[in-house]
Amino acid sequence: MNDAGPGALDLFRVDPAGFGGVVLRGPPSEARDAWLAALGPARRLPPGIDDARLLGGLDVAATLAAGRPVTAAGLLAEADGGVVIVPMAERIGDGLAGRLAAVLDTHEVVVERDGAGGRSRARVALVLLDEGVEDERVPEALAERLAFHVEQPSTPELFHVAQIAAARARLAGVAVPAEALAALCATAAAVGVATARAVIFALRAARAAAALAGRDTVTEADVALAARLVLAPRATRLPPVEAQPEDTPPPPPDNPGDRDTDEDRAPSPDAMTEMVLAAVQAALPDKLLAGGRARKSRRRGDAGSGRGAGERRLSWRRGRPTGTRAGQPGGGKRLALAATLTAAAVWQKARGASGGKVAIRASDLRIRRFETRAEATVIVAVDASGSAALARLAEAKGAVELLLAQAYVLRTQVALIAFRGVAAELVLPPTRSLTRARRVLGEMAGGGGTPLAAGLDAACALALGVRGKGRTPRLVLLTDGRGNVARVPDAGRAQAEADALNAAMLLRGIGIDTVLIDTAPRPRPATAELAAAMGARYLALPRLDAEAVARAAAA
Amino acid sequence: MSTPFPFSAIVAQDEMKAALLIAAVDARIGGVMVFGDRGTGKSTAVRALAALLPPIQVVEGSRFNADPGDRGRYGACPVAADGKAVKGHVPFVDLPLGATEDRVVGALDLEAALTRGEKRFEPGLLARAHRGFLYIDEVNLLEDHLVDLLLDVAASGENVVEREGLSVRHPARFVLVGSGNPEEGELRPQLLDRFGLSVEVRTPDNLADRIEILKRCDAFERTPEAFAAAWAKHEAKTLKRIARAKDHLSGVAVPDDVLALASKLCMAVGADGLRGELTLMRAARAAAALDRADTATAAHIAHVAPMALRHRLRRGVLDETGSSVRIERALAEVMAA
Numbered sequence: 001m002n003d004a005g006p007g008a009l010d011l012f013r014v015d016p017a018g019f020g021g022v023v024l025r026g027p028p029s030e031a032r033d034a035w036l037a038a039l040g041p042a043r044r045l046p047p048g049i050d051d052a053r054l055l056g057g058l059d060v061a062a063t064l065a066a067g068r069p070v071t072a073a074g075l076l077a078e079a080d081g082g083v084v085i086v087p088m089a090e091r092i093g094d095g096l097a098g099r100l101a102a103v104l105d106t107h108e109v110v111v112e113r114d115g116a117g118g119r120s121r122a123r124v125a126l127v128l129l130d131e132g133v134e135d136e137r138v139p140e141a142l143a144e145r146l147a148f149h150v151e152q153p154s155t156p157e158l159f160h161v162a163q164i165a166a167a168r169a170r171l172a173g174v175a176v177p178a179e180a181l182a183a184l185c186a187t188a189a190a191v192g193v194a195t196a197r198a199v200i201f202a203l204r205a206a207r208a209a210a211a212l213a214g215r216d217t218v219t220e221a222d223v224a225l226a227a228r229l230v231l232a233p234r235a236t237r238l239p240p241v242e243a244q245p246e247d248t249p250p251p252p253p254d255n256p257g258d259r260d261t262d263e264d265r266a267p268s269p270d271a272m273t274e275m276v277l278a279a280v281q282a283a284l285p286d287k288l289l290a291g292g293r294a295r296k297s298r299r300r301g302d303a304g305s306g307r308g309a310g311e312r313r314l315s316w317r318r319g320r321p322t323g324t325r326a327g328q329p330g331g332g333k334r335l336a337l338a339a340t341l342t343a344a345a346v347w348q349k350a351r352g353a354s355g356g357k358v359a360i361r362a363s364d365l366r367i368r369r370f371e372t373r374a375e376a377t378v379i380v381a382v383d384a385s386g387s388a389a390l391a392r393l394a395e396a397k398g399a400v401e402l403l404l405a406q407a408y409v410l411r412t413q414v415a416l417i418a419f420r421g422v423a424a425e426l427v428l429p430p431t432r433s434l435t436r437a438r439r440v441l442g443e444m445a446g447g448g449g450t451p452l453a454a455g456l457d458a459a460c461a462l463a464l465g466v467r468g469k470g471r472t473p474r475l476v477l478l479t480d481g482r483g484n485v486a487r488v489p490d491a492g493r494a495q496a497e498a499d500a501l502n503a504a505m506l507l508r509g510i511g512i513d514t515v516l517i518d519t520a521p522r523p524r525p526a527t528a529e530l531a532a533a534m535g536a537r538y539l540a541l542p543r544l545d546a547e548a549v550a551r552a553a554a555a
Numbered sequence: 556m557s558t559p560f561p562f563s564a565i566v567a568q569d570e571m572k573a574a575l576l577i578a579a580v581d582a583r584i585g586g587v588m589v590f591g592d593r594g595t596g597k598s599t600a601v602r603a604l605a606a607l608l609p610p611i612q613v614v615e616g617s618r619f620n621a622d623p624g625d626r627g628r629y630g631a632c633p634v635a636a637d638g639k640a641v642k643g644h645v646p647f648v649d650l651p652l653g654a655t656e657d658r659v660v661g662a663l664d665l666e667a668a669l670t671r672g673e674k675r676f677e678p679g680l681l682a683r684a685h686r687g688f689l690y691i692d693e694v695n696l697l698e699d700h701l702v703d704l705l706l707d708v709a710a711s712g713e714n715v716v717e718r719e720g721l722s723v724r725h726p727a728r729f730v731l732v733g734s735g736n737p738e739e740g741e742l743r744p745q746l747l748d749r750f751g752l753s754v755e756v757r758t759p760d761n762l763a764d765r766i767e768i769l770k771r772c773d774a775f776e777r778t779p780e781a782f783a784a785a786w787a788k789h790e791a792k793t794l795k796r797i798a799r800a801k802d803h804l805s806g807v808a809v810p811d812d813v814l815a816l817a818s819k820l821c822m823a824v825g826a827d828g829l830r831g832e833l834t835l836m837r838a839a840r841a842a843a844a845l846d847r848a849d850t851a852t853a854a855h856i857a858h859v860a861p862m863a864l865r866h867r868l869r870r871g872v873l874d875e876t877g878s879s880v881r882i883e884r885a886l887a888e889v890m891a892a
Contacts, residue, residue: 051653054653055651067670068665069666069669094696095652095653095696098652098693098696099652099653101693102651102692102693105598110649111651112653112654112680113654113655113658114658115665116658117658140593141736144593176773181766181770182766186762194594194758196595196596196758196768196769197594198594200769200772203769203773338657338662338665341665341669345663358669433737434737
C-alpha cells in the first residue's frame with residue numbers, strides 16, 4: 001500500500017482532530033501496536049467509563065474539603081489537543097457513542113449533571129480499536145465521524161516527524177481545483193456513500209496528501225489516494241458498470257454543444273472522476289465484491305446505516321433513574337453526591353460548620369435509585385414452511401407487526417427467526433428499529449419443508465446470547481408443529497420429529513419464557529405435547545388472529 | 556464552535572429550513588422533530604438558526620429570561636420585579652447527552668447552600684431556554700424520563716419544581732427541537748405526536764447539490780469568518796423576514812374555507828385528534844406571515860401539510876406507504892373536491 005503514497009496513518013498525523021480519528025478493525029497485532037506507537041502519547045478510555053469520569057462533574061473529595069462545589073474535568077477535556085484510544089470499541093453502546101460523537105462535532109464537552117454545569121474545550125481525535133467479529137461493529141454514528149476505517153492494519157511505513165510537521169504547516173495553503181471536488185462527489189455517489197461527512201473527510205485527506213508531497217495544489221493522484229483511503233472502505237455498492245455515476249445531472253457528453261459549456265467551467269471533470277473511480281474500485285472491500293450488487297450490501301448502505309449486530313451489544317442504559325432516597329451507600333448502592341450535599345447544606349449553620357468544612361451526618365446520605373427492570377428481547381420464531389401456508393405466513397407477519405408495535409412502546413427489542421427449507425435464519429437481529437424490521441419482514445419469503453428442530457436450536461442459541469448481554473429473552477414460536485426436516489437433512493420424518501422433541505427439551509433446559517402458538521388449521525395433540533416438552537404455554541389459534549398473538553406474547 | 560455555519564448557506568433541505576423558520580415565527584407550534592440520515596446537516600441547520608432570531612426584550616440580569624412585559628409571573632426571579640428592560644438574544648440551549656434531571660429543571664443552589672447555608676433555587680436549562688429554543692440532538696439517546704419531562708413542560712409552559720425542600724414554579728416556554736436517526740431506535744409514537752412539526756431529511760441525490768455542499772463546507776472550514784461575512788447579507792435578510800413575520804402573524808387571516816380544508820385533510824389522512832388541525836392552521840398562518848401575505852391560502856396549507864401531519868397518521872406500524880405520499884394523495888383529493 002505504501003508504494004502508492006502516504007497511508008492513512010500519515011495523513012491522520014498531519015491533522016488528527018480534522019480527521020476525527022481512525023477505526024482500526026482486527027485482532028491485536030504487532031502492526032496495530034506500531035500504529036498506536038506512532039501516535040505518541042495518548043489517553044486510553046477505560047471500558048465502562050461513567051459520565052463523571054468521561055465528561056467531568058462535581059469532585060466529591062474536593063467539594064467536601066473545600067466546603068463549596070468544586071468541579072473536576074473529565075477525561076475528554078483532559079485529552080484536549082490529543083488522541084484518545086478506545087479499546088473494545090465494538091462493544092461500546094449507543095449512549096457512549098453519542099457522547100463521543102457530540103464532542104467530535106463541537107470540539108467541546110458540555111456538562112450538565114449532578115450539580116455541576118459548564119463547558120470545556122476538547123479538540124480530540126479518537127482511535128477506535130474494533131476487535132469485533134462478523135457483524136459486531138463500532139456504532140455507525142461514531143464510525144461515520146472518523147475519516148479512516150482500516151481493516152487488518154499492516155505495519156505502517158511512516159513519514160518522519162519533521163515531514164509531518166512541514167505538511168501541517170503547508171496544509172492551510174493547499175488549493176483544491178474545482179474538478180477535484182466534482183470527482184470526489186461523483187465517486188462517492190457512484191459507490192453509494194451518501195453522507196456528506198465522508199466527502200469532506202476525503203477532501204481533507206487529499207489536501208493532507210498534497211501537503212505531505214510538498215505541493216500547494218491538490219492533484220489527481222492526491223484525490224485518488226484520498227478516495228481510496230476514505231471512500232472505498234465506506235462503499236455500499238459497486239459503481240455502475242459503465243463507470244458513469246448514475247446520477248450525474250448534466251446530460252451525457254455525447255452532445256458536443258453541452259460539452260463546450262461544461263469545459264468552460266471545469267476542464268474535463270469526467271476524466272478525473274473516471275480515474276478516481278478506478279482507484280476506488282481497486283480498493284473496494286472484498287466482501288462488497290463477493291456480494292456483487294446483492295441486496296445485502298444495499299441494505300447496509302441505503303440509509304447509511306449498517307448497525308448490524310449493534311443492538312446486540314451490552315446496553316449502556318442502566319435503567320431508569322427514579323431519583324434518590326435516604327440510605328447508606330455500599331453493597332452496590334451508589335452515593336448520590338449532589339443530593340447528599342444538598343441534604344446536608346441547609347443544616348450547616350445549625351451544625352456550626354465553619355472553616356470550609358462541611359458537617360455531614362449519616363442521615364444526610366442519599367443513594368441513587370434505578371428502576372432495574374431488566375429489558376426484554378422478544379424472539380419471534382416463525383415457521384415459514386410450505387405446510388404453514390403462504391396465507392398464514394402473511395397472518396404471522398401481521399402478528400409480528402403487532403408485537404413490534406408493542407415492543408416499540410415498551411422499548412423492548414425484537415428479533416425474528418424464520419425457518420423453512422432446510423435451515424433457520426436469523427432474519428432480524430435484536431433491534432428496536434422499526435425501519436429495519438419493516439424492511440426485513442417485507443422481504444421474508446415462505447415455502448419449503450419445516451426444519452422445526454433447526455428453528456428451535458436457533459432460537460435457543462439466540463436466547464442464550466441475549467441473556468449473556470444482560471437482557472431477558474422471551475420466545476414466541478409460531479408453528480403448525482409439523483416438523484419434517486431433521487437436523488441432518490434427508491434423515492426422514494421420524495428423525496425430524498425426534499430432533500424437534502430433543503430441541504424442545506433443550507429449550508426447556510435453559511428455562512426461558514416461551515409461548516407456542518399453534519398455527520395449524522386443525523390443531524393436533526402432538527403440537528401441544530411439543531409445547532409441554534419445551535415448557536411453553538400452548539395456544540391453539542386455528543384462526544390466526546394477530547391481536548390474540550400479541551396479547552399472548554405480552555402476557 | 557465560535558462561528559456557526561450560516562443558515563442561508565445550507566444547500567437544499569428546503570423542508571427542514573421552512574419548518575425551522577415557521578417555528579421561529581410562531582413558538583406555539585410546538586417544536587420541530589428532524590429525522591434524517593447521518594451527515595445531512597441536521598444539527599448544523601438547527602444550530603445555525605440561533606443566529607437568525609430577532610432580539611427580544613428581557614429583564615437585565617434575569618436568569619429566567621424574564622419578560623419585562625409580564626413581570627408578575629416571575630416570582631422565582633429576584634430581579635424580575637424591578638430590573639431594567641434591555642434587548643437580549645433569543646436563548647438557544649443545546650441539551651447535552653448525559654444531562655441529569657437536577658440540571659434540567661433546576662435544583663438547590665449548592666454553592667449558596669454549602670458556603671452560606673442559604674436555601675436558594677438555581678435555575679436549570681429549562682429556565683435558560685425560556686422564550687427561546689431547546690435543542691436535543693439524538694433524541695432517541697436521551698433517557699425516557701427526561702424526554703417525558705421536557706415534553707410535559709413544553710406543553711404546559713411552566714416548570715414546577717418540588718425537590719430538596721424547594722417549591723418553585725417559573726414560566727418555561729420554549730420551542731423544542733429534536734433530531735435523530737430512525738435507524739437507531741425510534742421515538743415512542745406518543746412522544747412523536749407531541750412535536751408540532753416533523754421533517755425528514757435526506758442526502759440530496761443530485762451531484763450539483765452535493766458538490767455545492769462540499770464547496771461551502773470547505774470554504775467555511777478554512778475561513779469561517781470570511782465565509783460568514785460573505786453570507787451576512789443573506790442572514791440579515793432572513794432575520795428581517797422572521798422579525799417581520801412575527802409582527803405580522805396576528806394580522807394574518809385564516810378564512811373559513813381554508814380552515815375547512817385543513818379539517819378535511821386531517822380526516823382524509825386519519826390524523827388523530829385536534830392537535831393536527833390546530834398545528835396545520837398555525838403553521839399555515841406562519842407560512843403566510845413569512846410570505847408577507849395577509850391571508851393564509853390553500854397553497855399555504857398544502858405547503859405545510861406534510862410537516863404538520865406526517866407523524867400523526869394512524870397506520871400499521873409496518874405500513875410501507877410513506878406518510879408524505881399519503882398526505883400528498885389526500886391533498887390532491889381534498890383540493891379537487
